[in-house]
Amino acid sequence: MGLIAVLETEDGKPIQKVEDPTNILPRILPPIGDSNFQCLSYIDRYGDTVFNHLQADQFLKEWNSRKMQVNTPEEIAIFKEIEALALRLKREQHLYLKFYGD
Numbered sequence: 001m002g003l004i005a006v007l008e009t010e011d012g013k014p015i016q017k018v019e020d021p022t023n024i025l026p027r028i029l030p031p032i033g034d035s036n037f038q039c040l041s042y043i044d045r046y047g048d049t050v051f052n053h054l055q056a057d058q059f060l061k062e063w064n065s066r067k068m069q070v071n072t073p074e075e076i077a078i079f080k081e082i083e084a085l086a087l088r089l090k091r092e093q094h095l096y097l098k099f100y101g102d
Contacts (some may be wrong), residue, residue: 002026003045004100007085015095016088018081028069028079030062037062046101056090059097 002020009015026045034041040062043049051059063083070079089097 002102003043005082005085006098006100007088008096008098010094010096016085018078018085020078022074024075024078025082028066028075030066040066043099044101048101049099051086051089051097053089053093053095056086056097060086060090 002023003025004020005018005025006014007016025043029043030037030041032041032043032045039051039055039059060083063079063086067079070076085097089095
């Protein structure tokens with residue numbers, strides 16, 4: 001099982017979920033610790049990572065810069081779904097985008 005991205009309320013109630021059962025996200029994400037990516041390079045494939053609305057702009061900037069890594073229909077679908085979660089995170093306060101690792 002791969003990463004799961006979940007948009008949650010501040011009390012942990014899931015609003016929307018994007019599952020990655022075939023491990024597509026590691027092909028899209030930059031290497032862990034890559035200093036060119038302040039947000040994406042710290043998504044823990046085996047633990048949990050949380051982003052809030054103040055981090056949404058930076059997350060989206062980095063996410064959109066990874067578009068060239070997206071080629072297959074499956075990659076495009078998951079890319080767009082996570083982008084939609086991040087856009088909602090940006091628009092609304094008291095939400096969190098959480099990535100749950102394997």
